[in-house]
Amino acid sequence: MRLSQFHLRTTKETPADAELASHKLMLRAGMIRKLASGLYSWSPLGLRVLRKVEAIVREEMNRAGAVELLLPTIQPRELWEETGRWEKFGGQLLKITDRKEQHYCYSPTAEEAITDFARQELSSYKQLPVNFYQIQTKFRDEIRPRFGVMRAREFLMKDAYSFHLDDASLVAEYENMKAAYTRIFTRLGLEFRAVQADSGAIGGDASQEFHVIADSGEDALAFSTASDYAANVEAAIAADPAPRPAASQAMHKVATPTQKTCDAVAELLGITLQQTVKSVAAVTAAGQFVLALVRGDHEVNDIKLGKLEGMADYRLANEAEIVAHLGAQPGFLGPVAPQQAIRVIADRDAAALADFVVGANENGFHLAGVNWGRDLPEPEVADIRNVVAGDRARDGGELKLARGIEVGHVFQLGRQYAQALKATVLDENGKAQVMAMGCYGIGVSRIVAAAIEQNHDEAGIIWPESMAPWQVVVCMINPKNDPAVTAAAQDLVTELQAKGLDVALDDRGLRPGSMFADIELIGIPHRVVVSERGLAAGTFEYRSRRASEAENLDREQLLARLG
Amino acid sequence: MRLSQFHLRTTKETPADAELASHKLMLRAGMIRKLASGLYSWSPLGLRVLRKVEAIVREEMNRAGAVELLLPTIQPRELWEETGRWEKFGGQLLKITDRKEQHYCYSPTAEEAITDFARQELSSYKQLPVNFYQIQTKFRDEIRPRFGVMRAREFLMKDAYSFHLDDASLVAEYENMKAAYTRIFTRLGLEFRAVQADSGAIGGDASQEFHVIADSGEDALAFSTASDYAANVEAAIAADPAPRPAASQAMHKVATPTQKTCDAVAELLGITLQQTVKSVAAVTAAGQFVLALVRGDHEVNDIKLGKLEGMADYRLANEAEIVAHLGAQPGFLGPVAPQQAIRVIADRDAAALADFVVGANENGFHLAGVNWGRDLPEPEVADIRNVVAGDRARDGGELKLARGIEVGHVFQLGRQYAQALKATVLDENGKAQVMAMGCYGIGVSRIVAAAIEQNHDEAGIIWPESMAPWQVVVCMINPKNDPAVTAAAQDLVTELQAKGLDVALDDRGLRPGSMFADIELIGIPHRVVVSERGLAAGTFEYRSRRASEAENLDREQLLARLG
Structure with a gap:
């Protein structure tokens, strides 16, 4: 590939409306062009990267035994009504309404279409299990499309759907897909984590997200230093706390006239935040008043609390309810001697405290030296808090927090779609059975942006080798149009290509500064300069994109370096 | 590839709503499944073929120097309004209306989007010429979607758009694309013709269509036996007729009381249809009465007639106008002695007649022995007829007629889109110039159907080698599960793959009859059978899809045959 024959168009300007580094750099490198809100054209340069990602995804899906097909982007309303999702x-x-006033949608995902395909194609258990996938354009009408292709409306997605006679087969394929995803993101050269999304209804972890680690990621993740345990902060679980120490203080009331937060109380009393307990008043769907307690340095996790018995769809209590049950106003609440009998749920860490401080249920006062079982009944204990950095993990490691960009999701769907669409096969006994399904998505175009978020510097993008538009660019510096330089550059390109490398020749005739800036901006992993001076010395100037300095290497050294 | 791991699902039933052979066979082979009117899912088998076509198109476009990019399928109304095509x-x-009440369309073609891209990306003549292409899903809301993927609403198209500073560069790229298309359809193994669509406004033939020849094709084509001349029947031009013979008869009136057609008159008089002249009365947009004359065995070509000076938007005359100008009713009209002065246009072949027969402008009578220049003035002469099979071509060959399926189109667009969207570059003198454009389309998914129309028999599809889902299928007949048969079959597959062939192993365990029927139906070019009996004899059974009989070949013969 000669760059003079390739349409390359970089700009120095940082686009005004771009916030994320990946969005800015993709525009500056000329990888994408905005056509309208959330709609991007992929330039030749951008498409090269997109296709490299697509090819790796396809290879690994094929290797994992999935079979590729292609579903229409436009799908009929009737089908989406069968699952209720036309509204939901x-x-x-x-x-979309067509010229005959029929209704359609632009597929944002394809559970309906693939299950329709499957109910026509699959009739016997002998055809199972099977995993169909496609790499196809999707559309989601985001309210606020932003961050370029990171959250575009039209995007490229790999979506796979597996069909099974029984749950065991589904779980096996789910594990197979998790392994395939791990190979995909490893081959892409990205730092990533497989993250538990939510505990599962079918078997094991019924859903996992794959996140590319990047400071700008939208999702907060927790992962252990001791194993591959990783979870969304909302779903992460820390180890049980150390056993509760013995009580050493008597309970006593302290005046906290203006101290309504644990921070303020701790400061007033000269104790650590970890000795205080925060009380959150809630009301269940059935109308029961509940006090949820977490240590002063912790936060209640709505999802965890909501999963406890009777707590589904709970809401925070209003002031009238609080006063009626506790006799005090927010800021001075606690579990000791409420006005009326209430349910008290303590987080494991709050339950493990001795001599702690809580609100006194009396405006302007807290209680200190409080101890469970002595000053108040032992509480109901549960994990109801968000993990924090430094928590001990259940595997003995330490929990670290990081931010991630979700680029993949594997999911045990179960039978909801197959049931709704009556997708059955005959089992060994000739009986119709609704198929179990899994679905497995990868955001192909989002991966391109996520990779840049993870890999860039002031000069531009730093592509992982497997995603780079070219692995090597040979830059030709030849102001005198010396045929020897041209020939040497072309020879080198040919030789590197013969080694299986994806190589371009920069023969655009730019001055070295502009040429090098372009090559850095577009993130080429390896730059080699062929010049008259170098040829005279028998060397090529080589620079890795991640290195701070260029080196002069002879042919043999260069080839070894690029091996 | 093992077919037991591939989702293959053929059916014996001929679908009720399918008319064309390709539609029937694609459904029976399980290549496509209908999702809704004009919307088809491509099964794994169908997609293999589609991707093979796509790959050949891509390779040849790249070889021709075009650069691939990807434009969104959803495009904003504002852009389409700039060219007026939102309405037109x-x-x-x-x-489409999105959730914010903004208007979009699903791209049926991409002149607007690519010109928008170009006006942002291209600023200097130094960047020209450039040819951008994409292989992207398109949507056309056909009133009557039919024939499966032949005329689907959602389809896969390769569309390319070139940009130029001047017309000469456009013409050169147009020729380059014509050559690329010829390579593409040649590599696809299809019988095709490049056909003049219409004469051009810019340079040479400003538009050509590429047609796959098939009896079921929608378009009637004429082509010469002596050169690569080919045209739509409407646009085809025959050679000039032989010079007019000398007059040998006197003009005389003959009674034709009920003979209102040339056929009837010729039968009554015992002459050939070629001695009669048909008169078609027309009125121009300016209100002028015109008599268009063609030989009795020919038909007036509206397009050719409409291109003559003053004839744009002409209409057929009504009876009152005819009677007023000629004094007779339709069936007895002619150019001799009209009531009022009229314009007479004679087709070249009608003008080359001597002693011919025309209506007498008197009800119930014709004139015979009529001669130009003697009995009436010499007419205005032009080519205003459709060619017919057997016409002499201008290159000296014979014109043959065939039917074709349009699968490609190359077009010199000129500057209309660039003008409307103000897509300019600076020329060598720093002056802004509107770019000239070409566009070049290929119906990728339609090619699959067209290939089947051209290549099939009662047993099913007959793929050209380059489009086949697999070139070779090795069928294993192994009812006793003999490991030697399995090993021999697998060895053979490996050996053929090493030769670069795309090979599948049919290890589904079907009975030979069903297995062979499937392999024929899905159109595999080469079938090889490995069986216990064959191994004992040291032979494989080989059958070409086009051969009527199978042959027993030893390994060496087989490998030579498949070389």
Whole structure:
């Protein structure tokens, strides 16, 4: 590939409306162009990267035994009504009316279409299990499209759907896909984590997300230093706390006239935040008043609390309810001697405290030296808090927090779609059985942006080798149009290509500064300069994108370096 | 590839709603499944073929120097309004309203989007010429989607757009694309013709269509036996007729009381249809009465007639106008002695007649022995007829007629889109110039159907080698599960793959009859059978899809045959 024959168009300007580094750099490198809100054209340069990601995804899906097909982007309303999603999917579903006043949508995902395909194609257990996938354009009508292709409306997605006679087969394929995803993101050269999304209804972890680690990621993740345990902060679980120490203080009331937060109380009393307990008043769907307690340095996790018995759809209590049950106003609440009998749920760490401080249920006062079982009944204990950095993990490691960009999701769907669409096969006994399904998505175009978020510097993008538009660019410096330089550069390109490398020749005739800036901006891993001076010395100037300095290498050294 | 791991699902039933052979066979082979009117899912088998076509198109476009990019399928109304096509494109344009009440369309073609891209990316003549292409899903809201993927609403198209400073560069790239298309259809193994669509406004033939020849094709084509001349029947031009013979008869009136057609008159008089002249009365947009004359065995070509000076938007005359100008009713009209002065246009072949027969402008009578220049003035002469099979071509060959399926189109667009969207570059003198454009389309998914129309028999599809899902299928007949048969079959597959062939192993365990029927139906070019009996004899059974009989070949013969 000669760059003079390739349409390359970089700019120095940082686009005004771009916030994320990846968005800015993709525009500056000329990888994408905005056509309209959330709609991007992929330039030749951008498409090269997109296709490299696509190819790796395809190879690994094939290797994992999945079979590729292609579903229409436009899908009929009737099908989406069979699963109820025509209404339930919400505003992201782009609805379309054709010239005959028939209704369609632009597929944002394809459970309906693939299950329709499967109910026509699959009739016997002998055809199972099977995993169909496609790499196809999707559309989600985001309210606020932003961050370039990171959250575009039209995007490229790999979506796979597996069909099974029984749950065991589904779980096996789910594990197979997790392994395939791990190979995909490893081959892409990205730092990533497989993250528990939510505990599962079918078997084991029924859903995992794959995140590319990047400071700008939208999701907060927790992972252990001792194993591959990783979870969304909302779902992460820390180890049980150390056993509760013995009580050493008598309970006593302290005046805290203006101290309504644990921070303020701790400061007033000269104790650590970890000795205080925060009380959150809630009301269940059945109308029961509940006090949820976490240590002063912790936060209640709504999802965990909501999963406890009777707590589904709980809400925070209003002031009238609080006063009626506790006799005090927010800021001075606690579990000791409420006005009325209440349910008290303590987080494991709050339950493990001795001599702690809580609100006194009396405006302007807290209680100190409080101890469970002595000053108040032992509470109901549960994990109801968000993990924090430094928590001990259940595997003995330490929990670290990081931010991630979700680029993949594997999910045990179960039978909801197959049931709704009556997708059955005959089992060994000739009986119709609703198939179990899994689904497995990868955001192909989002990976391109996520990779840049993880890998860039002031000069531009730093592509992992497997995603780079070219692994090597040979830059030709030849102001005198010396045929020897041209020939040497072309020879080198040919030789490197013969080694299986994806190589371009920069023969655009730019001055070295502009040429090098372009090559750095577009993130080429390896730059080699062929010049008259170098040829005279028998050397090529080589620079790795991640190195701070260039080196002069002879041919043999260069080839060894690029091996 | 093991077919037991591949989702293959053929059916014996011929689908009720399918008319064309390709539609029937694609459904029976399980290549496609209908999702809704004009919307088809491509099964794994179908997608293999589609991807093979796509790959050949891509390779040849790249070889021709075009650069691939990817434009969004959803495009904003504002852009389409800049060229006026938001309204002008008509009902095929699928219009979409998003959640913010903004208007978009699903791209049926991408002149607007690519010109928008170009006006942002291209600023200097130094960047020209450039040819951008994409292989992307398109949508046209056909009133009557039919024939499966032949005329689907959602389809896969390769569309390329070139940009130029001047017309000469456009013409050169147009020729380059014509050559690339010829390579593409040649590599696809299809019988095809490049056909003049219409004469051009810019340079040479400003538009050509590429047609796959097939009896079921929608378009009637004429082509010469002596050169690569080919044209739509409407646009085809025959050679000039032989010079007019000398007059040998006197003009005389003959009674033709009920003979209102040339056929009837010729039968009554015992002459050939070629001695009669048909008169078609027309009125121009300016209100002038015109008599267009063609030989009795020919038909007036509206397009050719409409291109003559003053004839744009002409209409057929009504009876009152005819009677007023000629004094007779239709069936007895002619150019001799009209009531009022009229314009007479004679087709070249009608003008080359001597002693011919025309209506007498008197009800119930014709004139015979009529001669130009003697009995009436010499007419205005032009080519205003459709060619017929057997016409002499201008290159000296014979014109043959065939039917074709349009699968490609190359077009010199000129500057209309660039003008409308103000896509300019600076020329060598720093002056802004509107770019000239070419566009070049290929119906990728339609090619699959067209290939089947051209290549099939009662047993099913007959793929050209380059498009086949697999070139070779090795069928294993192994009812006793003999490991030697399995090993021999697998060895053979490996050996053939090493030769670069795309090979599948049919290890589904079907009975030979069903297995062979499937392999024929899905159109595999080469079938090899490995069986216990064959191994004992040291032979493989080989059958070409086009051969009527199988042959027993030893390994060496087989490998030579498949070389």
